[in-house]
Amino acid sequence: MVLTVEDKRPVNLDLTTIKLPLPGFASIIHRVTGFAIFLALPILLWVLDQSLMNEGSFDALQETLNGFLVKLILFAILAGLIFHLVAGVKHLLMDAGIGETLEGARRGAGITIVLSGLLILIAGAWLWLPM
Amino acid sequence: MVTNVTNLGRSGLSDWMMQRITAVVLGAYFIMMLGFFACHPQLSYEQWHSFMGNTAVRIASLISFLAVAGHAWVGLWTISTDYFKPTGIRFLFQAACGLALMVYFVWGVQILWGF
Numbered sequence: 001m002v003l004t005v006e007d008k009r010p011v012n013l014d015l016t017t018i019k020l021p022l023p024g025f026a027s028i029i030h031r032v033t034g035f036a037i038f039l040a041l042p043i044l045l046w047v048l049d050q051s052l053m054n055e056g057s058f059d060a061l062q063e064t065l066n067g068f069l070v071k072l073i074l075f076a077i078l079a080g081l082i083f084h085l086v087a088g089v090k091h092l093l094m095d096a097g098i099g100e101t102l103e104g105a106r107r108g109a110g111i112t113i114v115l116s117g118l119l120i121l122i123a124g125a126w127l128w129l130p131m
Numbered sequence: 132m133v134t135n136v137t138n139l140g141r142s143g144l145s146d147w148m149m150q151r152i153t154a155v156v157l158g159a160y161f162i163m164m165l166g167f168f169a170c171h172p173q174l175s176y177e178q179w180h181s182f183m184g185n186t187a188v189r190i191a192s193l194i195s196f197l198a199v200a201g202h203a204w205v206g207l208w209t210i211s212t213d214y215f216k217p218t219g220i221r222f223l224f225q226a227a228c229g230l231a232l233m234v235y236f237v238w239g240v241q242i243l244w245g246f
């Protein structure tokens with residue numbers, strides 16, 4: 001790259017020297033989960049397809065989803081969706097001007113993490129505990 | 132004004148709005164699905180089939196599939212402009228994402244009307 005203007009902006013690319021505050025942590029996880037859901041969409045579409053095709057494929061799907069590894073993958077996708085949803089709602093609230101202060105942002109990120117953690121636990125219980 | 136040729140609505144503000152509207156649509160669809168599953172713990176094929184085959188649910192699903200495509204396009208576009216500086220790489224990434232989203236959408240429509 002050719003720099004024509006002398007560039008004196010500070011550069012700090014050693015990520016380990018940066019301490020990420022809680023709202024920053026929630027933000028990057030929101031981005032990672034958004035991208036992960038995008039990558040997982042073919043899996044979800046395949047599940048939808050198998051679940052609807054006919055009774056046989058529905059039963060076979062239930063069998064497949066009961067496998068430990070498959071269930072774990074499903075759980076990871078659900079966890080990503082739950083976090084993205086909760087953080088997304090927080091995002092929309094902040095866009096509407098709610099909690100748009102430094103203190104509010106910290107509290108919002110804290111609530112997002114605790115609430116989505118709880119919902120993820122419930123999703124895990126729903127997947128693994130017999131009902 | 133900075134003009135851009137690869138974003139969805141030719142304007143950052145309209146993309147921003149589109150991402151929010153589609154987020155609300157997806158959130159509503161997600162919660163509707165959660166509600167259905169919560170009400171049917173021992174889901175049978177008949178129940179699931181008739182629920183998803185209901186015209187209102189089919190329309191909701193179709194709108195949500197459209198919303199995913201729009202929402203993810205804006206989101207992935209934002210990500211690409213943050214991390215990929217060289218135009219060629221950025222364009223390739225965007226093209227791959229756009230193609231994937233189109234395939235997802237058509238596949239989704241085929242599933243919705245193929246059972």
Ligand code: HEM
Nearest residue numbers: 031034035037038085088089091154157158203206207209
């Ligand atoms: C179902 C599939 C979904 C996919 C594939 C998806 C994907 C993405 C991606 C890739 C981004 C960009 C992240 C970034 O710019 O850092 C994003 C942003 C966003 N998502 Fe989603 N998302 C989905 C569902 C949802 C839902 C259900 C909500 C509910 C409220 C939501 C709310 C948001 C919001 C508010 C943003 C904007 C964040 C920002 O401007 O930084 N998304 N999404």
